[in-house]
Amino acid sequence: MESQIEKQEYNITVYTENQIGLLNRIAIIFSRRKLNIESLNTSPSEVNGIHRFNIVITETEEVVRKVARQLEKQIEVLKVYYNTNADVIWQEMALYKVPTDVIAEQVSVERLLREHGARAVVIRNDYTVFEATGHREETDKLVEVLQQYGLIEFVRSARVAIIKASDGFHSKLKEFEQREPGDEVVENQYLNNRDKVFTM
Amino acid sequence: MDTLEIQKDKTDAQQAKAVATLTGSQILLNGLIAEGVDTIFGYPGGAIMPIYDALYDYNDRLKHILVRHEQGATHAAQGYARTSGKVGVVFATSGPGATNLITGLADAQIDSTPMVCITGQVFAHLLGTDAFQETDVINITTPVTKWNYQVTDASEIEEVLAKAFYIASTGRPGPVLVDITKNAQIQMAEYFGYQKCDHVRSYKPKPEIRKSYIEQAAELINKAEKPFVLFGQGILLGNAEQEFKAFVEKSGIPSAWTILGAGAIPTDHPLNVGMLGMHGNYGPNVLTNECDVLIAIGMRFDDRVTGRLDKYAKQAKVIHLDIDPAEIDKNVKTTVPVWGDCKETLPMLTELVQQKTHDAWLQKFRDFAQQEMDQCIDAEINPKEGELSMGEVINQLNQLTNGDAVIVTDVGQHQMVACRYAKFNNTRSNITSGGLGTMGFALPAAIGAKFGAPDKDVVAVIGDGGFQMTLQELGTIMQSKVDVKIIILNNQFLGMVRQWQELFNDKRYSFVDITSPDFVALAKSYYIDGQRISERNQVKDALATMLEHKGPYLLEIMVKKENNVFPMVPQGCSVSEIRLK
Known part of the structure; x- marks a missing residue:
């Protein structure tokens, strides 16, 4: 029951049709409930024509489950999953712009960057742009470090996450395209796990 | 009019051969007729003029009721949908015409009323330029529609309209808005004859029924000593009145209705124990907190029905029959969720439940009804003076x-x-x-x-x-x-x-x-x-x-100027704290 009461980061994966206006339809499900979206990424999925949203929010399991149901109710949404960080492989990418002269003068910077798995994307006379990919703490840590060396600009991407237990969407889509879909499509992971959540 | 021919030759038309070139407006009106629409509630204006111009020639097949305000058109369409069971249809122009639809759309959305609103929109090349009578109708109506779509090309109209009717009328019904730019209304397009929509890949109107949950529900019902049925509009929307009646009559369970469930079984039916909620009947409210199994059918535990949630039916096992998965566990935690269309799930459940009567339990409702009659109703419906x-x-x-x-x-x-x-x-x-x-x-x-x-x-x-x-x-x-x-x-x-x-x-x-x-x-x-x-x-x-x-x-x-409606569950109180005066 604890997971239902305690807030934690959830990764919501939304498979959708590619339709104008859908981003708004999805966003207002969160804003209507005054839920803050911490990170939102849209991208193609492994299936041609199917888009995938990765949304991160910090909430209780109960709130996330209800939001997931509301999301899945939208006409152009095919399927919604929500997972804790433990259930996904996730990455965020960050770019750091620092003055080139500082880097050139201080050898330690280069070592530091290597330690953080960063690499140079652009090197110019006036500035250099590094890129690092990893978890939030990792990219944050590098910000801290680079502040000392005159960090000019920093930006981090939305989170992308892959569900550890997922078999991908190809087979599911086939079920969706059938007139009489199977259990799995009609729903739902939650029903399957229901015994773990509630007892009679 | 060659459009008449199209209706007759529908099968030929479906052989993917263009039978005519029509304007977007004509395609729209042909589509409405093919969907069985006979009445439209609407109000013309600049951006929907081409559709109204086409309507001039369809006057013999489509009845158009000129309202006095677009909000009136939406409510009229709702009234039409509610009595007929068909989809209500509304025409309105862009800008203020469309914004006047919002209240009716919101009403239809929350009360699950099937409705298709067609709004005119400025020319596609003017979108986003603050053109005369331009509003962002799609974004304004997104929270209050089941689905909406902006058409900017006449060739889209037929498919979008078919989808609109399919979505509005199936599953948990709701309002759909189709915004059509003026150029699309005028533009000529090849017309292949109207094809109804019966499948949208990303939309599943009915969740798959799981037999195991029906069995669990029946087991709970058969063991129950004080079962209580709450029924809502889902019975009406699912055309499941007969199935519902068969279920309550076999199981002998006292049944109470939400405001929109009224009439699903007649008021005088012996197992109809009255109305739920804030101004509902005494017994149904009090006994909600005494029953051992609560069977909710096609209702959504609105706060006006439940009163204070943390004191609502806590002693009861809850069985919830609903077509909308998002309703399960939304407000009240369910013991057994019976997802699906109640027209299908109710007969399955009826088959498994034992033929029973619950005389002593039913008598409790009658005792409360008598108390309510004596202390509250009689003075309201049979006053002698004043x-x-x-x-x-x-x-x-x-x-x-x-x-x-x-x-x-x-x-x-x-x-x-x-x-x-x-x-x-x-x-x-x-x-x-x-x-x-x-x-x-x-x-x-x-x-x-x-x-x-x-x-x-x-x-x-x-x-x-x-x-x-x-x-x-x-x-x-x-x-x-x-x-x-x-x-x-x-x-x-x-x-x-x-x-x-x-x-x-x-x-x-x-x-x-x-x-x-x-x-x-x-x-x-x-x-x-x-x-x-x-x-x-x-x-x-x-x-x-x-x-x-x-x-x-x-x-x-x-x-009487200062009369109060009683009984009443004051806001923030539990249903068992209902007041008779």
């Missing part, structure tokens, strides 16, 4: 209509009184704004209700406040000769808010004192007959005169 009460009017009306009329109500005290005391023999005969509580709903909804059920008496019961919100629709009644009977229960107050101010705000009557025009004279100015009464001995005759009158009629009845 000013008229709303309840006695409804009671008299029952005797004249025998419960066979369609009763359309607005929002407020009169709504609660009408829903409590009106007799409903038939399904689809209680038309009211449940979830949204839209004042001004009743007059336009009654117009639509009459078109949806032309053979029924349609009686709109409206308060003096709500009537003044949409009274311009008297013009529609006049012009389209709509035979609706209007009862204004005039207490010279915004009564429900006044009641709350009396009970909870120390009688600080803040802006609830409302004056009215001479309603009878107003009706007369629209050539609608009517009269005003205020005496007890006039009520029966006046109601009879109204019902016998050919054509629309307005009866204003002056009722």
Whole structure:
């Protein structure tokens, strides 16, 4: 029951049709409930024509489950999953712009960057742009470090996450395209796990 | 017109061979006819002119009712949908025409009413330029529609319209809006004949039924000693009245209704124990917290039904039958979820439940009903002296209509009184704004209700406040000769808010004192007959005169100014704390 009461980061994966206006339809499900979206990424999925949203929010399991149901109710949404960080492989990418002269003068910077798995994307006379990919703490840590060396600009991407237990969407889509879909499509992971959540 | 040919040659047309080149507007109107639409409620304007121009030639096949405000069109379409079970259709222009639809869309969304609204939009090349009468209709209506779509090319119209009707009418129904830019209405496109939509890959109208949950539900019901059924509009929307009746009659379970579930089984049915919720009946509210198994069918545990949630049916195992997965566990935690269309799940459940009666348990409801009658109802429906009460009017009306009329109500005290005391023999005969509580709903909804059920008496019961919100629709009644009977229960107050101010705000009557025009004279100015009464001995005759009158009629009845609707579950209280006075 604890997971239902305690807030934690959830990764919501939304498979959708590619339709104008859908981003708004999805966003207002969160804003209507005054839920803050911490990170939102849209991208193609492994299936041609199917888009995938990765949304991160910090909430209780109960709130996330209800939001997931509301999301899945939208006409152009095919399927919604929500997972804790433990259930996904996730990455965020960050770019750091620092003055080139500082880097050139201080050898330690280069070592530091290597330690953080960063690499140079652009090197110019006036500035250099590094890129690092990893978890939030990792990219944050590098910000801290680079502040000392005159960090000019920093930006981090939305989170992308892959569900550890997922078999991908190809087979599911086939079920969706059938007139009489199977259990799995009609729903739902939650029903399957229901015994773990509630007892009679 | 070559469009007539198209209808006949539909099968040939489906062989993917263009049979004609039509304008987008003509394609739209052909599509509406193919969807079985006979009535459209609308109002023309600049951006929808090409559609209205085409409509000029379709006048023999599509009846268009000119309303007096676009909000009226939406409520009329809702009334039509509720009585007929068909999809209500609305036309409106861009900008202000479209924004005037919002209230009706929101009402239809929360009350699951199937509706398709067609709005005109500025030319596609003007989108985003702040053109004359341009508003971002798609984004404005997104939160209040089940689906919406902007068409910018005539070739899209047929497919989008088919999708719109499919989505609006299937699964949990709801409003759909299709915004069509003016260029798409004018543009010529090849027309292949209309093909209805029966599948949208990303949309599953009905969740798959899981037999194991039906079995678990039946087991709980069979073991139950004090089972209690709560039923809502889902029964009506699923056309499952017969299936529902068979279920309660076999299982012998006392059943209570939400406001929109009224009429799913007749008021007089021995297992119908009354209305749920804030102004519902005494027994159903109190016994919700005593039953051992609660079976909710096609209802959504609205806060007006549950009162305080953390004290709601905590002792009971909950079985929830609903077509919408998002409703399960939304407000009340379910022990057994029975997802699916209740037209399919109810017979499966009926088969597994034992034939039973619950006489002692049912008697408890009857005892509470008697208590309620003695302490509350009798004074409301049979007062001997003093000013008229709303309840006695409804009671008299029952005797004249025998419960066979369609009763359309607005929002407020009169709504609660009408829903409590009106007799409903038939399904689809209680038309009211449940979830949204839209004042001004009743007059336009009654117009639509009459078109949806032309053979029924349609009686709109409206308060003096709500009537003044949409009274311009008297013009529609006049012009389209709509035979609706209007009862204004005039207490010279915004009564429900006044009641709350009396009970909870120390009688600080803040802006609830409302004056009215001479309603009878107003009706007369629209050539609608009517009269005003205020005496007890006039009520029966006046109601009879109204019902016998050919054509629309307005009866204003002056009722007690400061009367309260009881019983009442005060806000923030548990259902078992319901007050009889």
